[in-house]
Amino acid sequence: MDGLSAARYRFGWLELTGKCQLQCVHCYADSGPSGDHGSMIAADWRRVLDQAAGLGVESIQFIGGEPTLHPALPELLVHARQLGMTAEVYSNLVHISPALWDTLTQYEIRLACSYYSDDPAEHARITGRPGSHARTRANIAEAVRREVPVRVGVIAIEDDQRVRQATAELADLGVHTIGLDRLRQVGRGIRDRQPDVGELCGHCGDGVFAVGADGSVWPCVFSRWMPVGSVHADSLAGILSGHEMRSAQDRLGWHLPQACVPMPCSPTCNPYCAPAECRPWCQPASCVPNG
Secondary structure, eight states: OTTOOGGGOOEEEEEOOSBOSOOOTTOTTOOBTTOOOOSOOHHHHHHHHHHHHHTTOOEEEEESSOGGGSTTHHHHHHHHHHTTOEEEEEOOOSOOOHHHHHHHHHTTOEEEEEEOOSSHHHHHHHHTOTTHHHHHHHHHHHHHHHTOOEEEEEEEOSTTOOHHHHHHHHHHHTOOEEEEEEOOOSGGGOSSSOOOGGGSOSOTTSSEEEEOTTSEEESSTTOTTSOOEETTTSOHHHHHTSHHHHHHHHHHHTTGGGOOEEBTTBSSOOTTOOGGGOBTTBOGGGEEOOO
């Protein structure tokens, strides 16, 4: 792999779809009800999972859009687990079918979601859908009841948002892994500047990668303006060891020393932790990018 060890890559995001029931004001993927599943079919995703396992990838996170809307999600979860990888679904938790609950439980799949407020109106203002707070809250409680591991990131979007109260509500529901992050100016999150490395943790592409619904490969889900190849045209190994990925890593490399600002709740900041591997003391949201 041109000097890159296969074991270097330990975690990958698979963005199955751009379709979502919500239209969150800050969505980094700019997904929503009008999105689609892209050009990747189930066989393509299985091939990517096979290639990832061959590279020594240990953990996969299925994202979107809303990954539960993709009809192939259950079979892909099973395939990832059969390959020996840890699997996590990052969902809005608006709806989980009984069959998917069974898959999550039987195959020891982890869940993750974002949360915004204990106030239903404030939550809905951010997600763009009335009633989303009650649905997400109920499914978080159901995950806890079923003993499906669930972690939740509280994302600060608005001034004076009820972040502290949302965190308390989640703790009361029995969620043990709660992170805090701020708005990332990517996708619909753009406010007063264009996406750049200042919006990132500084370690994109360092042991991690992301594959989009159109087959594009990025150093991470937030650095989607920096595509490094397509799994329709090349193998995952070829892309991750290729010139475009090395160039992206070089571009990101200057940012590493200043990238991480520890949060008060997590004084030891470790941006290397992959979401599906995080422990309460090592959460993705414990690192807040500069800028």
